[in-house]
Amino acid sequence: MVVLKLWVLLLIVSMHGYGTLASDPDPIQDFCIPNPKYGAIGTAHLSILPCKNSSEATTDDFVFSGLKAIGNFSDTGLATIPVNPGVFPGINTLGMSFVRADLKAGGINPPHFHPRATEIAYVVQGSVYSGFVDSNNRVFARVIEQGEVMVFPRGLVHFQMNVGEKPATIFASLNSQNPGLQKIPTAIFGSGINEKLLEKAFGLTPKQIGTMRRRFDPKTVR
Ligand SMILES: *[C@@H]1O[C@H](CO)[C@@H](O)[C@H](O)[C@H]1NC(C)=O
Ligand SMILES: *[C@@H]1O[C@H](CO)[C@@H](O)[C@H](O)[C@H]1NC(C)=O
Numbered sequence: 264m265v266v267l268k269l270w271v272l273l274l275i276v277s278m279h280g281y282g283t284l285a286s287d288p289d290p291i292q293d294f295c296i297p298n299p300k301y302g303a304i305g306t307a308h309l310s311i312l313p314c315k316n317s318s319e320a321t322t323d324d325f326v327f328s329g330l331k332a333i334g335n336f337s338d339t340g341l342a343t344i345p346v347n348p349g350v351f352p353g354i355n356t357l358g359m360s361f362v363r364a365d366l367k368a369g370g371i372n373p374p375h376f377h378p379r380a381t382e383i384a385y386v387v388q389g390s391v392y393s394g395f396v397d398s399n400n401r402v403f404a405r406v407i408e409q410g411e412v413m414v415f416p417r418g419l420v421h422f423q424m425n426v427g428e429k430p431a432t433i434f435a436s437l438n439s440q441n442p443g444l445q446k447i448p449t450a451i452f453g454s455g456i457n458e459k460l461l462e463k464a465f466g467l468t469p470k471q472i473g474t475m476r477r478r479f480d481p482k483t484v485r
Contacts, residue, residue, distance in 0.1 A: 286379070287358040287439050293317070295356040296324050297348065312355075327351040330434075333365045340370020340425070348440050360440050364433045366391065366425035373446055374422045380442030381417040382435050386410065389431025395421035420447060453479035 295314035327346055334342035346361035348354055354361075360380070364372060366389070374396075384393065386409050393413045394404020406426055407413050415421040417438075425431040452461070452475040461472050477483070 287356075287441075290356045290358070292356070294320065294325075294353065296320055296352045297355050314355075325353040327353070330361075330363045333432075334363070336365075336367060336370075339373060340367035341365070341372050343372075354440060356440070358438060358440060360437045360442060362435050362437070364423070364435065366423065366431045366433070368425055368428055368430065370425050370431075372423040373448055374420050375444060375446040376418055376420045377415075377437060377439070377442035377444060378418055380437035380439035382415040382421070382437045382442070383412055384415065384423075384433050384435035385412045387432040387434055389425055389429060389433075390427035391431050391433060392424045392426045393421070395419045448475075448479045449481050451479075452476055453481045 292314065294317070296317075297312040298315035300315075301313050327350070329350060330344055330346065334344040336342045342365040344363045346354070346363070348360075364384075366372065386407050388409050390406050390408050392404060392406050394402055395415045396402050397416075397419060404422075423433065452472075458469065458472050458476075461467065461475075462469060465472075467475070
């Protein structure tokens, strides 16, 4: 009986721990601009970099001007500019990040997901077929127009396609400073998973797997 109670307690404690780890930790200061003296700001180590002395912070630390222009387009007609502490140190420890995405007419943002963030995407201009798939494989998708937002729940596969005649622009906010990004095609075919397994999983021939591998090799895919 005692053992069982201990078990339940352990389970509750561990589940609580899981829930806590799934979002960014609460800040313990107003802000924490990483001190460049302690190393380059990479997304992986942000939360442990020491802050610079807050009395040295200036207004400019809280302004990011890199979203005025369009980014570089990929083969799928997508240009993204992620705004995370790597490029905008002022948002370090604040539990959020941002992204500008531009789509050429007909361009797509292939199915992908963010393991650590829910995303809310605002269509600044254009008509964008947007959607996500829940864990029962139900798809929730439709065209959203300029001035509308769509939310993509954390960890769920989502996608976008410009169905208008003109370029589309989307601004999106994510509730983690380091949301993570896994593109489904690259994760499956560009990561080096055993070919035999992929053949069996997808019912493809070795030749077809080779084609997919070349197409989604992260070294060549843009
Ligand atoms: C931060 O800067 C202020 C003003 O220059 C100084 O008085 C204070 O000692 C500094 N704090 C630390 C921890 O260096
Ligand atoms: C676009 O590509 C150029 C040349 O490679 C590079 O200098 C620039 O930083 C890139 N822009 C973005 C937003 O990634």
